[in-house]
Amino acid sequence: MSLLVVGSIAFDTVETPFGHAERVLGGSASYFSFAASFFTPVRVVGVVGTDFPQEWLALFRARQIDLQGLETREGKTFFWAGRYLGSMDACQTTAVELNVFSDYSPELPASYRDSRYIFLANGSPRMQKRVLEQLSSPRLVVCDTMNHWICDERDGLLDVLGQADGIVINEDEAVMLTGRSDAARAARDVLKLGPDFCIIKRGSQGSFLAAGDATFSLPACSEVKVVDPTGAGDSFAGGLMGYLANAGQVDFETLKAAMAVGTATASFAIEEFSLEGLKRAAYSAIEGRCQLLRKQAHL
Numbered sequence: 001m002s003l004l005v006v007g008s009i010a011f012d013t014v015e016t017p018f019g020h021a022e023r024v025l026g027g028s029a030s031y032f033s034f035a036a037s038f039f040t041p042v043r044v045v046g047v048v049g050t051d052f053p054q055e056w057l058a059l060f061r062a063r064q065i066d067l068q069g070l071e072t073r074e075g076k077t078f079f080w081a082g083r084y085l086g087s088m089d090a091c092q093t094t095a096v097e098l099n100v101f102s103d104y105s106p107e108l109p110a111s112y113r114d115s116r117y118i119f120l121a122n123g124s125p126r127m128q129k130r131v132l133e134q135l136s137s138p139r140l141v142v143c144d145t146m147n148h149w150i151c152d153e154r155d156g157l158l159d160v161l162g163q164a165d166g167i168v169i170n171e172d173e174a175v176m177l178t179g180r181s182d183a184a185r186a187a188r189d190v191l192k193l194g195p196d197f198c199i200i201k202r203g204s205q206g207s208f209l210a211a212g213d214a215t216f217s218l219p220a221c222s223e224v225k226v227v228d229p230t231g232a233g234d235s236f237a238g239g240l241m242g243y244l245a246n247a248g249q250v251d252f253e254t255l256k257a258a259m260a261v262g263t264a265t266a267s268f269a270i271e272e273f274s275l276e277g278l279k280r281a282a283y284s285a286i287e288g289r290c291q292l293l294r295k296q297a298h299l
């Protein structure tokens, strides 16, 4: 089934206790589409500047990622810089230059309008809404967001949430959105805002799913050497949505299995800087970690 993502495509500069990467390929839509491409074909909606390297576009195409919805605009590509210290559970953003992403209003190619599975990755609620307006018959709409939009564009975000079937959100951000101090309560309050399910990403603590009155907790993959946590959330969402689009169903049991796939996929993203971990990962290796997780979680 057709899976569409809208989000950022970026130059990232990242510092962790294990090293430094300067102006490498990043962005929410990049991590998401690489991760999802293990499971299903992906359509990307996004924007880059004229400084974006052509050879990076070739990396997407080599994974059968459809770039018809990628616009190249006069100007510079979105730039983000961040630093992770100590246990790397928290990220300090040191620079953001929105550049061509700042007033981006996506125009979907005609061939994308029938997309059924939609992921609204991190970006402005206005951009997310603009995509929703152009879809003819979405089957599953899932969104992500971040602290900036929760604080500065809350109304727009609530509007998107009212139209979404699911949300995948960091624990800190779920707490910020609801004012609740723990994941279970925050998830319950997020459900009152519209989505049928809420998945809270808890970093090294794994992830938590709430839908109706049912809940489920999944640990993170153990024995993974984290080198750079950037993109963990987007890669988790990519694995999750790729699995759901391929399965063609979204009941609670399928969501639990999809969380295991998302977790296993993200575990490869964080073993190296930028997209290197995902580029090198083999489908069979993802499947291997997924099986371990399924055993641990009795799935």
Ligand code: AMP
Binding pocket: 007, 008, 010, 011, 012, 026, 027, 028, 031, 079, 080, 096, 122, 123, 124, 148, 229, 230, 231, 232, 233, 234, 235
């Ligand atoms: P994650 O670690 O999964 O939360 O996402 C990391 C990616 O998000 C990085 O590659 C950044 O380029 C991208 N990013 C950071 N800030 C923003 C923002 N304000 N809007 C969209 N993407 C962002």
